[in-house]
Amino acid sequence: MPGIHLFKVAAPSVAKKARPGQFVVVRIDETGERIPLTIADWDEKEGSVTIVFMEVGTTTARLALLGEGDSMANFVGPLGLPTHIERFGTVVCVAGGVGVAPIAPIARELKEAGNKIISILGARSQNLLFWEDKLRSVSDQLIVTTDDGSYGRKGLVTEPLKELLASGEKIAQVVAIGPSIMMKFCAETTQPFGVKTMVSLNSIMVDGTGMCGCCRISVGGLTKFACVDGPDFDGHQVDWDLLIARQRIYLDEEKRSFEQWRGQSGSCA
Amino acid sequence: MAKLDLNRVPMPRQIPKISGKNFNEVALGYSLEQAQEEASRCILCPRRPCVGGCPVEIDIPGFIQAIRDGDMPEAVRILKNKNALPGICGRVCPQETQCEVVCVLDKKGAPIAIGRLERFVADWERANMPSANSSPVSPRPTGKRVAVVGSGPAGLTAAADLAKLGHSVTIFEALHVAGGVLMYGIPEFRLPEEIVQAEVDYVASLGVKIELDSVVGKLMTIDELLGNGYDAVFLGTGAGLPMFMNIPGENLNGIYSANEFLTRVNLMKAYQFSEYDTPVKVGKRVAVIGGGNVAMDSARCALRLGADEVYIVYRRSEAEMSARREEVENAQEEGIQFKLLTNPKQFLGDEQNQVVGMECYEMELGEPDESGRRRPVVKAGSEFVIEVDVVVVALGTTPNPLIAQTTHGLETTRRGTVVADEEVGKTMKGKVWAGGDIVTGAATVISAMGAGKHAAADINKYLGG
Ligand SMILES: Cc1cc2nc3c(=O)[nH]c(=O)nc-3n(C[C@H](O)[C@H](O)[C@H](O)COP(=O)(O)OP(=O)(O)OC[C@H]3O[C@@H](n4cnc5c(N)ncnc54)[C@H](O)[C@@H]3O)c2cc1C
Ligand code: FES
Numbered sequence: 233m234p235g236i237h238l239f240k241v242a243a244p245s246v247a248k249k250a251r252p253g254q255f256v257v258v259r260i261d262e263t264g265e266r267i268p269l270t271i272a273d274w275d276e277k278e279g280s281v282t283i284v285f286m287e288v289g290t291t292t293a294r295l296a297l298l299g300e301g302d303s304m305a306n307f308v309g310p311l312g313l314p315t316h317i318e319r320f321g322t323v324v325c326v327a328g329g330v331g332v333a334p335i336a337p338i339a340r341e342l343k344e345a346g347n348k349i350i351s352i353l354g355a356r357s358q359n360l361l362f363w364e365d366k367l368r369s370v371s372d373q374l375i376v377t378t379d380d381g382s383y384g385r386k387g388l389v390t391e392p393l394k395e396l397l398a399s400g401e402k403i404a405q406v407v408a409i410g411p412s413i414m415m416k417f418c419a420e421t422t423q424p425f426g427v428k429t430m431v432s433l434n435s436i437m438v439d440g441t442g443m444c445g446c447c448r449i450s451v452g453g454l455t456k457f458a459c460v461d462g463p464d465f466d467g468h469q470v471d472w473d474l475l476i477a478r479q480r481i482y483l484d485e486e487k488r489s490f491e492q493w494r495g496q497s498g499s500c501a
Numbered sequence: 502m503a504k505l506d507l508n509r510v511p512m513p514r515q516i517p518k519i520s521g522k523n524f525n526e527v528a529l530g531y532s533l534e535q536a537q538e539e540a541s542r543c544i545l546c547p548r549r550p551c552v553g554g555c556p557v558e559i560d561i562p563g564f565i566q567a568i569r570d571g572d573m574p575e576a577v578r579i580l581k582n583k584n585a586l587p588g589i590c591g592r593v594c595p596q597e598t599q600c601e602v603v604c605v606l607d608k609k610g611a612p613i614a615i616g617r618l619e620r621f622v623a624d625w626e627r628a629n630m631p632s633a634n635s636s637p638v639s640p641r642p643t644g645k646r647v648a649v650v651g652s653g654p655a656g657l658t659a660a661a662d663l664a665k666l667g668h669s670v671t672i673f674e675a676l677h678v679a680g681g682v683l684m685y686g687i688p689e690f691r692l693p694e695e696i697v698q699a700e701v702d703y704v705a706s707l708g709v710k711i712e713l714d715s716v717v718g719k720l721m722t723i724d725e726l727l728g729n730g731y732d733a734v735f736l737g738t739g740a741g742l743p744m745f746m747n748i749p750g751e752n753l754n755g756i757y758s759a760n761e762f763l764t765r766v767n768l769m770k771a772y773q774f775s776e777y778d779t780p781v782k783v784g785k786r787v788a789v790i791g792g793g794n795v796a797m798d799s800a801r802c803a804l805r806l807g808a809d810e811v812y813i814v815y816r817r818s819e820a821e822m823s824a825r826r827e828e829v830e831n832a833q834e835e836g837i838q839f840k841l842l843t844n845p846k847q848f849l850g851d852e853q854n855q856v857v858g859m860e861c862y863e864m865e866l867g868e869p870d871e872s873g874r875r876r877p878v879v880k881a882g883s884e885f886v887i888e889v890d891v892v893v894v895a896l897g898t899t900p901n902p903l904i905a906q907t908t909h910g911l912e913t914t915r916r917g918t919v920v921a922d923e924e925v926g927k928t929m930k931g932k933v934w935a936g937g938d939i940v941t942g943a944a945t946v947i948s949a950m951g952a953g954k955h956a957a958a959d960i961n962k963y964l965g966g
Binding site: 264306311460474477478485488489 | 675676677713714715716719720721741742743745747751752754755757758760761764765769770774775776777778779780782853854901902903
C-alpha cells in the first residue's frame with residue numbers, strides 16, 4: 233500500500249497492558265524524535281503490539297525503512313486513557329484512512345460488550361483501504377466509501393453517517409477516528425442529531441505522560457492534555473481549529489528536515 | 502597562621518559574549534593549584550558550621566583538608582561517603598544559602614567556595630579514577646527487592662544507598678534516559694550530560710538495574726510491583742506537571758511550558774536540529790515568564806538558539822526572584838533583558854494561531870504575602886504590549902497525578918504532593934516511601950537527594966537491615 237505500513241513490534245510488557253484507544257510513543261534511534269502512534273492491535277500471548285502509520289515526514293519515512301528483525305530505540309506505553317467501553321446500544325464506528333487501525337480494536341471490544349456495530353470505512357482511493365475484512369468481522373454492518381469512487385460508495389464518510397442518523401434507527405454513540413478534519417466534520421454531522429461522538433485526537437506530543445503540555449488542546453473551553461486526559465474526547469466539545477493549527481506548528485521544520493534527510497539518504501521515499 | 506585571605510580564588514569561565522552563543526559549560530572549574538589555594542583559605546574551625554548547613558552532612562572540612570594535603574583519592578572517598586552525586590551538586594546546589602552562608606569567613610569576607618571545591622574533587626575523580634576503583638566492594642545480598650520509581654536525584658540516591666546495603670534495586674524510569682530534571686531540564690551549559698551520565702553509570706555499577714521507558718501507573722501499578730515480589734517501593738517521580746497561567750491566548754503556537762522547551766532543547770537536542778529530528782521554535786524575540794532557575798535556564802537556552810532579544814518577564818522585583826543569584830548574574834551578563842514588575846494579561850495571536858504579542862500589566866509591590874515576599878499588585882490602566890515570537894512559561898510545576906491516581910491508599914495534598922513523613926519519607930501506604938519534589942513540590946537537587954537518603958535508611962530498617 234502506498235505509504236502505509238504495519239509493524240508488529242515485540243513488546244511483551246506493553247502487550248500485557250494495552251487497551252483499545254491507547255497509544256505508544258516511539259523513537260527510532262539516538263537522533264530520532266518521539267512520536268505517538270495509536271495501538272492498532274496487540275497479542276498478549278505472542279507479546280506483540282501492532283502499529284500502523286502513514287509516511288508523512290522524516291520520522292515516519294525513517295521508520296518505514298525498518299524491516300523484520302530491526303529494532304527501534306524506544307517503545308513506551310501503553311499511554312493515554314483507554315476508550316470507554318460499555319453497552320450503549322447501537323454504535324457507529326467511523327474510520328478515515330489509517331484511522332481504521334485504532335478503531336478496529338475499539339469496534340471489537342464494543343461488539344464484545346454487546347453493542348450493535350455499524351462501521352463506516354473511508355479512504356481517498358481503493359489502494360489506501362486496508363483492514364476491511366478485519367473491521368467487517370466485528371461489525372454488524374460495514375459501509376465502505378472512497379473519495380474517488382474507485383471502491384465502495386463514492387463520497388465522504390459523513391454522507392452515510394448522516395443517512396444513518398436520519399434513518400430513524402436509534403444510535404447511541406458515534407466513534408470517529410481519522411484525520412482531524414474528518415473527525416471535525418463527523419462531529420459537525422452528528423451535532424444536530426444530538427448523538428454523542430467520541431474522537432481520538434492526534435496532537436503533537438513529546439513525552440506522552442503529561443510532562444510538557446505540548447499536546448494541549450481546548451475541550452469545552454478548558455485546556456486539556458491530549459496524552460493524559462485523552463486521547464478520546466467528546467467531538468462536540470473540541471476546539472477543532474485550535475487542534476488543527478497546533479498540529480501545523482512545525483510544518484516548516486518538518487519540510488526542511490525531510491528534504492535534508494532525503495538528500496542524505498539518497499532515497500526517493 | 503598565615504593572614505586570612507578574604508577573597509575567593511576566581512573560577513575560570515567562558516566570557517559572557519561567547520558563552521551566550523554556545524551550549525558548552527560556562528564555568529570551567531578549578532585547576533589543582535587553584536583548588537589547593539582556595540582550600541588553604543579554610544581555617545578548619547572546630548565548630549564546622551558548614552557540615553550542619555549541608556542537607557546531606559558532607560564532612561566538608563575533611564575533604565578540604567584532603568585537598569590541601571594533595572590526597573585526592575581521600576577527598577573523593579570523604580565526599581562520596583555522603584554524596585553519590587558530587588559532580589552534580591558541586592555545579593547546581595545553592596551553596597550560597599546552605600553550607601557557604603554559615604561559613605565563619607562569610608562574616609569577614611567571601612566564604613570558602615565549597616561548591617567549586619566539591620566540583621573539583623568530583624571532576625578529578627572522573628578524570629583520574631576509573632570507575633571500577635571507586636565502586637565499593639559488593640555487599641552481601643539481603644535477598645530483598647526494592648523498586649525505585651523515577652531516576653532523578655531522589656531516586657538515584659535512594660537506589661545507590663539501598664544497593665550498597667545489599668538490597669536488589671530496580672529503578673523504573675518513564676523517559677528514555679535516566680537522570681530526571683538533571684537530564685531533561687538543566688541545560689548542558691550548566692550541567693553537562695556527560696557528568697550526569699557518569700553519576701548514573703556509577704549508580705548502575707553498584708548493581709542497580711535501570712528500566713527505561715517504563716511509565717509506572719501505565720505499564721504497571723505500584724500495587725502490582727508490590728504483588729510481584731518487591732518488598733518496598735520508593736517514589737521519586739518529581740514534580741513534572743507544568744503550570745500554565747490560564748489567561749487568554751495561552752494555547753497559541755509558539756507558547757511553551759518551560760518543561761517542553763527545555764525537554765526539546767536538552768533531552769531531544771533540538772539545538773542540533775537537522776542532526777537530531779526534534780524541532781523547536783525560537784524566532785527573534787523570546788519572552789520567558791518567571792523568576793526562578795528554570796526561567797533563567799530557559800532564557801539562556803533561547804539566547805544560545807539564536808534569539809536576538811530574550812526577556813525575563815517577572816511580576817515582582819529582582820530581590821524576590823527565587824533563582825540563584827549566580828544564575829541571575831549569568832543571565833544579565835549574557836544580555837538577557839529583565840522586564841520586572843511586569844505580568845502578562847493575555848497573549849495575542851495572528852490568523853495562523855501564532856503568538857505575536859503579549860499584553861502586560863505593570864505591577865507594584867504591596868504588603869508581604871504568605872511567602873513573606875511583597876505581593877505584586879496591578880497598576881490600573883498600565884497595560885502595554887510586548888512583541889514576541891516565542892513565549893516560555895516558567896511558573897513552576899506540580900507532581901504528575903498519574904501515580905496518585907493509580908495507587909490505592911496513597912494520600913496527597915491539595916497541591917498534588919504525596920503525604921509522607923518529613924524525616925524518613927514513609928507514605929500513608931504500607932511498604933511505600935516517597936521523597937524529593939513529589940513530596941515537597943519543586944525544590945532542589947540536594948533536598949531531593951537528602952530525602953532519598955533518609956528514605957533508603959528507613960527502608961533498610963524496615964527490611965530488617
Ligand atoms: C530547569 C531546571 C533548573 C533547575 N535548577 C536547579 C539548580 O540549579 N539547583 C537545584 O538544586 N535544583 C534545581 N532545579 C530543581 C531540581 O532539579 C529538582 O528539585 C530535582 O531534580 C528533584 O529531584 P527528584 O528526584 O525529586 O525528581 P526529578 O528530577 O523530577 O526526577 C523524577 C523522575 O521520575 C520520572 N517519572 C515521573 N513519573 C514517572 C512514572 N509514572 N513512572 C516512572 N518514572 C516517572 C521522571 O521522568 C523523572 O526522570 C531545577 C529544575 C529545573 C526544571
Ligand atoms: S505530550 Fe507532553 S504533556 Fe502530553
